[in-house]
Amino acid sequence: MSAFLKQVLGYTSDAIDAGKYLLKGLSVTFDHMRRRPITVQYPYEKLIPSERYRGRIHYEFDKCIACEVCVRVCPINLPVVDWVMNKETKKKELRNYSIDFGVCIFCGNCVEYCPTNCLSMTEEYELSAFDRHSLNFDNVALGRLPTSVTTDPAVQPLRELAYLPVGKIDPHGVASDQPRAGHLPSDLLNGLQKEAPLEKKSDVELSDGENLKG
Ligand code: SF4
Ligand code: SF4
Known part of the structure; x- marks a missing residue:
């Protein structure tokens, strides 16, 4: 009897797990059903290439x-x-x-x-x-x-995913002055320059330590 009960419990837990997996899969499907398709209508629309794009x-x-x-x-x-x-x-x-x-x-x-x-x-x-x-x-x-995508009057420029604000996935209708998820090279450079004094300090400490050892 206990073996039968164990079997029933096993089947039940497997059925619950299967239901969970099914719901997980469907949640992804329903999530995508709420979004607009991100289709670039080339050649009338073009994505703006990234700043360090290696083209012709x-x-x-x-x-x-x-x-x-x-x-x-x-x-x-x-x-x-x-x-x-x-x-x-x-x-x-x-x-x-x-x-x-x-x-x-x-x-x-x-x-x-x-x-x-x-x-x-x-x-x-x-x-x-x-x-x-x-x-x-x-x-x-x-x-x-070449003609830039942003200055070509015949083309609607769209922001690449890296240019979009955090949480946005649709490049249509995003204002060009909105902050983007990625960092501009100038932002990265400023960040590095702020970190540089700390590095120098640690170098000084290291050289002091070496001097003490000597
Ligand atoms: S010509 Fe082309 S393959 Fe050769 S170095 Fe320049 S980018 Fe690279
Ligand atoms: S041959 Fe001309 S293009 Fe090539 S590396 Fe020298 S200066 Fe630059």
């Missing part, structure tokens, strides 16, 4: 010194720097510069190490093409600045 590279021909540092730091030696040596001036003369965005992995190494800062990453991400060879940009194409 911009290049300034006049600033380039043809040093080829960008080629050496590129993991696939991608930039093509076409130059000739002027025998009279004994200086390099830049003829052409190109990057093939069909191959580029947008790592940003070339931008990071260029000594004259003539390379920069833009927020342009629309690089689809019918022919991949058309993605080989020469210095003229690289010198073109």
